[in-house]
Amino acid sequence: MPDRLSTLVNSCLLPAYGGAVPADWLKRALDEGLAGIVLYGANLGLLDGRVREVVTGPLRAHCPDLIVALDEEGGDITRAEYHRGSNYPGALALGVVDDVELTERVGSAIAADLIEAGVSVNLAPCLDICPGPELPVFGTRSFGADPARVAAHARAFVTGVQRHGVAATAKHFPGxxxxxxxxxFTLPTVRASEAELRARDLAPFAAAVKAGVQAVMTGHVAVPAFDDAPATFSRRFVTDVRRG
Structure with a gap:
């Protein structure tokens, strides 16, 4: 039997695995408190739609409260439709159209697909503000440059996803x-004042929290105006700001 510390550590982990069929070590790890798994396109592309039959069904029979997560943002970031491309528009397209009812319907449709596959957590939406074309890291994954617009689509996407009982994930906090x-590949730095970060980058996360988002993914980024530590290791960000 694992010791209590090992069980607590395992309860925080969502590892991936290679191939189509879950490896034997996964069931042993679940017996030792592992929280669940993350699926990637490399897994799903081999399953030909048989995700529940081959993966989520057998694993849930072994561990009923298993968490199964994947990234399904729509647009460029898809796991469920890895080999053919997503049927759904991505965040940038939705932000340009600026129809929050459409964004909610897209989130709802994505979640319905995930429920069918036995997935319980969608690692989306991406709520990073992309203030200009010279900042290409997030590109089409961002709803846009306007915090109010991104916040509105954050609420809509979260509401749509969670209507089906799938947990949405606001990422990549604090932006x-x-x-x-x-x-x-490296530690980025955001050179913004605390006031600017709160007004610009944190606004969509506040909107997602008010919409009842079930999870928040931290981004590995340094914001010297807030803390010397990267956000992932910052008590001020993770506890004081995010939880407070």
Whole structure:
């Protein structure tokens, strides 16, 4: 039996696995408190639509409260339609059209697909403000440059997704849209004052929280005006600002 610390650590983890069929180690890890899994296009592309049959059904039979998560933003970021491209418009297109009812319907349709596959958490929407074309990291993944518009679409997408019982995830808190480098490879820095960050980058996250969003994903970014530590390791960001 794992010790209590190992169980607590496992309860915070959502690992991926290779191939179509979950590896044997996953069931052993679930017995030791693992929270769940994240699925990627490389998994789903091999399953030919049999996600519930091969993956989520058998794993939930083993562990009923298993979390199954994936990124399904629509547009450029899709896992469920990895090999053919998403049927749904991405955030930039929705922001340009600026019809919040359409955004809510898109979120709802995506969530209905995920429920059918047995997915319980959608790692979307992306709420990063992208203030200009010279900041290309998020490109079509952002609803736009206007905080009020992004906040409105944040509420709509979250409402649509969660109508079906799928948890939405507001990301990448406190906002990566004004960065110039990809945080997968290096630590970006946002050179904004606290007042500017609150008015611009944090506004969509506040809207998502008010809409009842079930999860928030932190972004690995430094904001010196707030804290010396990157946001992922910052008590001020993660506890004081996000939870408070």
């Amino acid at each position: 990566l849209g004004a960065t110039r480098v990809d945080s997968h």
